[in-house]
Amino acid sequence: MTTAPDSGLNLLEVRDLKGGYNEVQILWGIELEVKSGEILAIVGSNGVGKTTFLRMLSGVLPCQSGTITFEGEALDGIGPDGVVARGISHVPEGRRLFASMSVEENLLMGAYVRNLTDQELSVDLDRVYGFFPQLAERRGQLAGSMSGGEQQMCAIGRGLMARPKLLLIDELSLGLAPRLVEELCGFVKQINEEGVAIILVEQDVLTAFELASRAYVFESGRVVMAGSTDELLENPEVKNAYLGI
Amino acid sequence: MFKPWSKIQWFLMGMGVFALILMPSFSENDVIRKWMDILMIAILATSWNFIGGLTGYPSFAPAAFFGLGAYITAILMNAGFNFFLTLAIGSAFGGVIALLLGIPILRLRGHYFAIATFGVAEFFREMADNLRITGGGDGINLPQIIGGPDYFTRFFYFSMLGVAVLAFLVQYFVTRHRLGYGLVAIRENEDAAAMTGIDTTKYKIIAFVLSSVFPAMAGGVYAYRAAFLEPIDVFDILFSIKAIVMTMLGGVGTVMGPLVGSFLMEYLADYLWSAFTEFHSMLLGIIIVLSVLFLPRGLMHLFQELRLKGWRSLGAILRNNIQRFRV
Numbered sequence: 123m124t125t126a127p128d129s130g131l132n133l134l135e136v137r138d139l140k141g142g143y144n145e146v147q148i149l150w151g152i153e154l155e156v157k158s159g160e161i162l163a164i165v166g167s168n169g170v171g172k173t174t175f176l177r178m179l180s181g182v183l184p185c186q187s188g189t190i191t192f193e194g195e196a197l198d199g200i201g202p203d204g205v206v207a208r209g210i211s212h213v214p215e216g217r218r219l220f221a222s223m224s225v226e227e228n229l230l231m232g233a234y235v236r237n238l239t240d241q242e243l244s245v246d247l248d249r250v251y252g253f254f255p256q257l258a259e260r261r262g263q264l265a266g267s268m269s270g271g272e273q274q275m276c277a278i279g280r281g282l283m284a285r286p287k288l289l290l291i292d293e294l295s296l297g298l299a300p301r302l303v304e305e306l307c308g309f310v311k312q313i314n315e316e317g318v319a320i321i322l323v324e325q326d327v328l329t330a331f332e333l334a335s336r337a338y339v340f341e342s343g344r345v346v347m348a349g350s351t352d353e354l355l356e357n358p359e360v361k362n363a364y365l366g367i
Numbered sequence: 368m369f370k371p372w373s374k375i376q377w378f379l380m381g382m383g384v385f386a387l388i389l390m391p392s393f394s395e396n397d398v399i400r401k402w403m404d405i406l407m408i409a410i411l412a413t414s415w416n417f418i419g420g421l422t423g424y425p426s427f428a429p430a431a432f433f434g435l436g437a438y439i440t441a442i443l444m445n446a447g448f449n450f451f452l453t454l455a456i457g458s459a460f461g462g463v464i465a466l467l468l469g470i471p472i473l474r475l476r477g478h479y480f481a482i483a484t485f486g487v488a489e490f491f492r493e494m495a496d497n498l499r500i501t502g503g504g505d506g507i508n509l510p511q512i513i514g515g516p517d518y519f520t521r522f523f524y525f526s527m528l529g530v531a532v533l534a535f536l537v538q539y540f541v542t543r544h545r546l547g548y549g550l551v552a553i554r555e556n557e558d559a560a561a562m563t564g565i566d567t568t569k570y571k572i573i574a575f576v577l578s579s580v581f582p583a584m585a586g587g588v589y590a591y592r593a594a595f596l597e598p599i600d601v602f603d604i605l606f607s608i609k610a611i612v613m614t615m616l617g618g619v620g621t622v623m624g625p626l627v628g629s630f631l632m633e634y635l636a637d638y639l640w641s642a643f644t645e646f647h648s649m650l651l652g653i654i655i656v657l658s659v660l661f662l663p664r665g666l667m668h669l670f671q672e673l674r675l676k677g678w679r680s681l682g683a684i685l686r687n688n689i690q691r692f693r694v
């Protein structure tokens with residue numbers, strides 16, 4: 123995706139976001155924007171607050187201070203269900219499927235807040251099966267009994283069933299074989315081409331930069347660098363710290 | 368996960384209930400009493416299944432709400448209220464108390480939640496022991512039911528049967544409704560459930576309320592039948608433990624599991640008691656340990672697996688289950 127800088131309205135704006143778990147503050151004033159239709163990567167090593175940031179976006183974790191604005195409206199105190207209803211859905215780290223439910227039931231859970239008729243649901247299911255034909259073959263199988271890659275597809279599919287405008291994907295590549303990661307990247311691109319903006323949190327910087335047009339680098343709960351992925355790839359600090367070149 | 372029942376399943380269930388309705392017409396009072404106890408345990412087990420089985424929150428609160436319902440019926444009947452009205456008031460009151468208690472304790476997870484619910488039963492027992500309105504440790508008398516033993520045995524039996532059928536139907540519809548899926552999602556992964564937009568706190572409270580109203584009703588029936596209540600009798604933690612054990616043996620998170628578990632275990636316990644009077648408790652203990660080892664998810668899950676894989680795989684399934692313990 124190519125988006126000219128500062129063109130149009132930001133889909134998501136995060137200003138001076140602080141927060142963490144009880145007394146342990148993890149995020150120290152995050153500033154970030156997402157433009158509609160783009161893929162944005164957040165990279166950084168373990169424990170810098172990437173997952174915490176996503177959890178605060180999706181409302182699972184309350185913020186201490188700062189503002190999150192989505193489509194011009196604040197996302198304060200509306201809870202995770204409110205956030206999903208507004209159009210942000212979260213594909214959590216480690217998939218977290220509902221293991222004793224079938225693939226299709228997991229997908230249906232993704233549409234839980236939308237209260238659709240069976241007909242509308244089957245339209246949305248077909249859309250997800252269109253992205254992931256493997257899931258269609260396994261729709262009746264228990265989600266917990268699938269391979270890691272299929273589980274990741276199911277988790278993304280579950281996220282899509284909420285018809286999000288912004289999809290948060292936490293660690294797309296975690297624990298998966300390179301060939302599978304490549305395949306999943308293809309799916310993510312396809313989803314993005316349908317107009318869904320994506321925030322991709324990744325430890326695998328190369329994979330993330332390949333997909334995303336812009337990226338933020340997190341360090342100790344702060345944004346230390348931001349810019350287009352092409353620029354960042356040339357940055358000596360990034361090369362040194364994250365690409366091992 | 369939960370498929371709607373077929374006509375055959377409903378027919379069989381209907382036959383079962385019909386048999387339970389006809390049974391008192393040609394049975395002795397002691398058989399009817401036995402079945403009344405089974406139904407009572409089945410109510411407690413079915414109720415526990417809402418919070419413990421479907422939602423995955425191990426509650427020890429059934430005894431608390433059983434006792435609460437029993438005392439409400441006792442107090443209100445002494446004030447001249449109609450028996451059935453006291454059941455309705457008792458269960459409504461139990462539901463409200465569960466709602467108020469659920470707000471703080473459902474923030475806890477796992478063992479901490481279990482301990483907190485354990486505390487609830489103890490707290491209620493202490494209250495009943497010390498309040499004037501409950502008669503304190505001396506207990507409380509209820510008005511005697513008018514009529515002979517044949518009449519009142521049947522009266523209480525049918526009251527218990529009514530509550531059991533109600534509890535079962537509510538459970539059936541909850542599990543086939545989106546609410547049930549929401550509860551199971553919480554059990555499987557509470558974080559992911561929240562991320563799909565389920566208001567987890569609200570759902571857990573609903574499950575806790577549902578798991579409290581029916582024990583309160585059963586407690587009311589128990590109270591009128593016993594005609595005399597002592598705190599230690601009705602706030603007995605054994606009620607909670609039985610509810611849990613029966614559900615675990617029958618099949619956690621299935622609608623039939625709590626019923627099957629209650630029927631089988633109560634009959635088994637009875638049989639062992641009459642056949643091996645000296646060491647029936649030990650035998651029952653051994654059977655419970657063995658079934659936990661071989662059937663960790665209960666009988667209903669075994670049936671489901673057998674239906675999927677065929678009866679020949681019985682040995683393989685049991686071996687598989689036991690192997691999980693070989694580290």
